[in-house]
Amino acid sequence: MSQTVTALLRLRELILSGELPAGQRLSELSVVERLKVSRTPVRAALSKLEEEGLVEALPFGGYAVRAFTASEVDEAIELRGVLEGLVARLAAEKGADTTALSRLLDEIDAIIAAPVVGPDGFARYVELNEAFHAGLVALAESPPVAHQLARAMALPFASPSGFVMAQALRPEARTIFVVAQDQHRSVLDAIARREGGRAEAIMREHARLARRNLDLALQDQDALRQVRGAALIERRTA
Amino acid sequence: MSQTVTALLRLRELILSGELPAGQRLSELSVVERLKVSRTPVRAALSKLEEEGLVEALPFGGYAVRAFTASEVDEAIELRGVLEGLVARLAAEKGADTTALSRLLDEIDAIIAAPVVGPDGFARYVELNEAFHAGLVALAESPPVAHQLARAMALPFASPSGFVMAQALRPEARTIFVVAQDQHRSVLDAIARREGGRAEAIMREHARLARRNLDLALQDQDALRQVRGAALIERRTA
DNA sequence: TCGCGGGCTACTGTATACAGGAATAATGCC
DNA sequence: GGCATTATTCCTGTATACAGTAGCCCGCGA
Numbered sequence: 008m009s010q011t012v013t014a015l016l017r018l019r020e021l022i023l024s025g026e027l028p029a030g031q032r033l034s035e036l037s038v039v040e041r042l043k044v045s046r047t048p049v050r051a052a053l054s055k056l057e058e059e060g061l062v063e064a065l066p067f068g069g070y071a072v073r074a075f076t077a078s079e080v081d082e083a084i085e086l087r088g089v090l091e092g093l094v095a096r097l098a099a100e101k102g103a104d105t106t107a108l109s110r111l112l113d114e115i116d117a118i119i120a121a122p123v124v125g126p127d128g129f130a131r132y133v134e135l136n137e138a139f140h141a142g143l144v145a146l147a148e149s150p151p152v153a154h155q156l157a158r159a160m161a162l163p164f165a166s167p168s169g170f171v172m173a174q175a176l177r178p179e180a181r182t183i184f185v186v187a188q189d190q191h192r193s194v195l196d197a198i199a200r201r202e203g204g205r206a207e208a209i210m211r212e213h214a215r216l217a218r219r220n221l222d223l224a225l226q227d228q229d230a231l232r233q234v235r236g237a238a239l240i241e242r243r244t245a
Numbered sequence: 246m247s248q249t250v251t252a253l254l255r256l257r258e259l260i261l262s263g264e265l266p267a268g269q270r271l272s273e274l275s276v277v278e279r280l281k282v283s284r285t286p287v288r289a290a291l292s293k294l295e296e297e298g299l300v301e302a303l304p305f306g307g308y309a310v311r312a313f314t315a316s317e318v319d320e321a322i323e324l325r326g327v328l329e330g331l332v333a334r335l336a337a338e339k340g341a342d343t344t345a346l347s348r349l350l351d352e353i354d355a356i357i358a359a360p361v362v363g364p365d366g367f368a369r370y371v372e373l374n375e376a377f378h379a380g381l382v383a384l385a386e387s388p389p390v391a392h393q394l395a396r397a398m399a400l401p402f403a404s405p406s407g408f409v410m411a412q413a414l415r416p417e418a419r420t421i422f423v424v425a426q427d428q429h430r431s432v433l434d435a436i437a438r439r440e441g442g443r444a445e446a447i448m449r450e451h452a453r454l455a456r457r458n459l460d461l462a463l464q465d466q467d468a469l470r471q472v473r474g475a476a477l478i479e480r481r482t483a
Numbered sequence: 484t485c486g487c488g489g490g491c492t493a494c495t496g497t498a499t500a501c502a503g504g505a506a507t508a509a510t511g512c513c
Numbered sequence: 514g515g516c517a518t519t520a521t522t523c524c525t526g527t528a529t530a531c532a533g534t535a536g537c538c539c540g541c542g543a
Binding site: 009010011044045046047048051067068 | 529534
């Protein structure tokens with residue numbers, strides 16, 4: 008694997024894990040020292056991270072780890088919902104074939120049906136859930152929209168599974184799973200019936216489950232710890 | 246100005262003007278030779294252009310100028326409409342102050358009211374139109390959404406003024422201006438009344454004016470020549 | 484004590500050398 | 514003459530040297 012890619016992955020990991028706290032200045036040289044690669048790949052990695060939004064360029068050179076306010080996270084989620092809504096609508100208008108995705112949902116059903124959803128269950132759910140969302144994008148068959156949505160989900164807490172782990176410790180976890188899964192089924196139904204407006208509305212509301220989880224997580228330290236990238240969310244300094 | 250920025254601007258210009266045709270392979274060295282700057286800034290510029298979507302990375306190194314199908318252009322416009330719709334809705338939900346933008350529209354009125362809209366009028370219209378769209382984004386006060394919308398408009402034909410010039414030679418130009426301006430007014434009204442859903446719907450439909458212009462331009466060589474980046478749109482090879 | 488100037492340091496932008504790998508062209512063998 | 518193999522060439526990834534610059538600290542003087 009190239010140095011640029013490893014630098015990118017490692018830097019991203021350092022940021023999301025919170026090891027590099029929000030606001031931390033990142034000079035190229037300091038990163039070089041930490042990662043033991045030369046400036047060229049570090050530069051490239053920082054540039055990509057800026058594009059992703061995890062890092063912002065400082066006025067007179069260098070970068071800093073970005074901080075996100077709660078409302079920015081909120082808006083990022085809403086944004087994702089809007090784009091996924093577009094995806095679903097496009098798929099519906101095209102009359103895309105939903106059978107493959109439907110089978111994927113059967114697997115999710117199996118997980119939720121289990122008496123207790125353990126850590127493995129959560130991990131598998133995250134995997135299948137992401138596959139489902141990726142599958143919807145594929146149904147829309149629109150490279151520009153796919154590209155844009157990928158960008159929007161670069162922020163970890165804006166991804167479809169961003170806050171799933173926050174539920175893990177909560178009693179209402181199963182309720183959320185059930186509701187989410189029902190929305191999954193409903194959106195496929197809407198697509199199959201070519202009901203574009205309905206498909207769009209469902210996906211928007213589906214994204215707002217994440218917003219609900221965000222609110223829960225912000226009030227619960229333990230839950231927040233489960234959320235990848237939570238260190239970047241500014242605590243309300245009350 | 247830095248070499249990276251000049252390289253980026255010049256390369257973008259070469260691509261949009263059609264001097265570098267769609268599909269053209271771009272090796273770093275060939276660009277170095279053409280632009281007379283070293284590989285480092287060329288690399289950076291190519292990476293940015295890939296991010297913008299004007300250029301795509303080839304499997305075994307190097308880049309190629311991207312080609313866009315008509316439906317991709319269509320989807321890019323729809324995408325912009327969806328995002329601008331979100332912007333308008335957010336502004337409405339916040340109850341943003343629309344007076345400054347309303348004054349901007351007065352200036353557009355003055356241009357349209359002139360008996361003949363000459364080249365200067367078109368240029369000024371484009372300027373004010375873009376200022377209006379940028380102003381809406383400011384009203385939404387959402388950095389993530391603003392960032393995403395900026396990305397979506399990086400494609401020249403996805404920008405709010407992308408196809409304005411295509412009207413220049415057409416008799417129905419004034420009609421389109423009048424309709425567009427009415428939508429501008431309506432969306433401000435919706436925002437002022439906090440009618441989020443209405444504001445969103447108007448902006449979506451507003452974007453579709455560009456789609457209409459696209460269809461016209463694709464049937465009219467002279468009009469197409471007025472559109473920046475038209476060289477990248479694949480002609481249906483019938 | 485405070486303001487000012489000079490030098491210093493830290494850092495980025497840029498060019499370039501070097502190495503490894505892929506594609507292509509050339510050559511020899513069947 | 515066709516195919517395989519090798520050599521060459523092109524090209525990217527990476528490291529690094531060099532230059533220019535912004536900010537800072539320290540010392541000096543009022």
